[in-house]
Amino acid sequence: MIAVILLLSVAASLFLFLRPAAGHTAEIYVDGVLYRRVDLGKLTAPERIEVRTERGVNVLLAEPGRIRVESADCPDKVCVEAGWLEDSAAPIVCLPHRVVIKLTGGTSLDAEAG
Amino acid sequence: MSMRRIARDAVLTAVALTIFIVELQIPAPVPVPGVKLGLSNIVTLAALFTLGPWDALAVLLCRVVLGAAFAGNMAALLYSLSGGLLALGVAILMRKLLTERQIWVASVFSAMAHNIGQLLAAVAVTSTPALFTWLPPLLISGVITGLFTGLAGQFTVQRLGKIMRNRDGK
Numbered sequence: 001m002i003a004v005i006l007l008l009s010v011a012a013s014l015f016l017f018l019r020p021a022a023g024h025t026a027e028i029y030v031d032g033v034l035y036r037r038v039d040l041g042k043l044t045a046p047e048r049i050e051v052r053t054e055r056g057v058n059v060l061l062a063e064p065g066r067i068r069v070e071s072a073d074c075p076d077k078v079c080v081e082a083g084w085l086e087d088s089a090a091p092i093v094c095l096p097h098r099v100v101i102k103l104t105g106g107t108s109l110d111a112e113a114g
Numbered sequence: 115m116s117m118r119r120i121a122r123d124a125v126l127t128a129v130a131l132t133i134f135i136v137e138l139q140i141p142a143p144v145p146v147p148g149v150k151l152g153l154s155n156i157v158t159l160a161a162l163f164t165l166g167p168w169d170a171l172a173v174l175l176c177r178v179v180l181g182a183a184f185a186g187n188m189a190a191l192l193y194s195l196s197g198g199l200l201a202l203g204v205a206i207l208m209r210k211l212l213t214e215r216q217i218w219v220a221s222v223f224s225a226m227a228h229n230i231g232q233l234l235a236a237v238a239v240t241s242t243p244a245l246f247t248w249l250p251p252l253l254i255s256g257v258i259t260g261l262f263t264g265l266a267g268q269f270t271v272q273r274l275g276k277i278m279r280n281r282d283g284k
Contacts, residue, residue: 032241
């Protein structure tokens with residue numbers, strides 16, 4: 001039974017993490033509420049975004065096509081170590097500050113249409 | 115609660131806390147929130163299998179609360195608590211079914227329960243169901259770390275069980 005769960009999890013992980021992101025718009029959520037939306041496809045120069053809440057600060061660096069947490073004053077730094085979010089459906093999470101960054105579609109499609 | 119029991123649980127809590135603080139110095143192998151060895155669960159496991167659910171619960175609660183305070187990470191308290199309590203619950207349920215040589219089995223399921231509990235708390239706190247993406251990697255990590263801590267806990271019970279259980283002729 002343990003082996004079955006292990007195999008299923010490996011398969012599901014591969015599926016979820018190799019699955020390409022829906023688009024190139026980064027959505028930043030704080031406490032489950034949309035904080036900012038950045039169309040990474042439209043960026044021409046790197047942009048620093050400071051997510052400041054009462055719990056702490058996360059400094060994000062958005063570049064054309066990718067985004068990451070550059071620094072944070074959270075205790076575990078898991079969000080910083082997660083590195084670049086470029087083409088994965090798996091979100092970057094800073095649990096201590098309740099900050100979530102994920103890629104979605106939406107506006108980049110509109111941009112192409114327009 | 116007898117003095118002996120309080121003292122014994124306090125010693126176990128101190129051991130668990132020490133292991134917890136030392137483990138904080140080990141960098142996480144993968145940047146997935148919630149993935150860690152969980153070495154201090156060896157103590158919870160040993161307490162459960164030698165002393166019973168109540169002592170295990172006492173050691174777990176003291177360790178989680180003091181651990182969060184010592185690590186300066188009170189934000190993690192909620193995740194550790196929900197994970198820890200769910201894990202202990204699963205281990206308590208499985209305890210009666212297993213012999214002393216199968217403690218590692220309880221630990222594997224308990225570790226997976228721990229990761230599920232943490233994830234549920236994280237989803238609730240951030241109201242972000244997208245976090246369930248982390249479930250499969252967390253379960254893999256749970257199986258591996260649960261196996262490791264489970265075997266360590268099993269050896270502890272086999273070697274130290276007599277000392278931990280007794281001395282007062284209970």
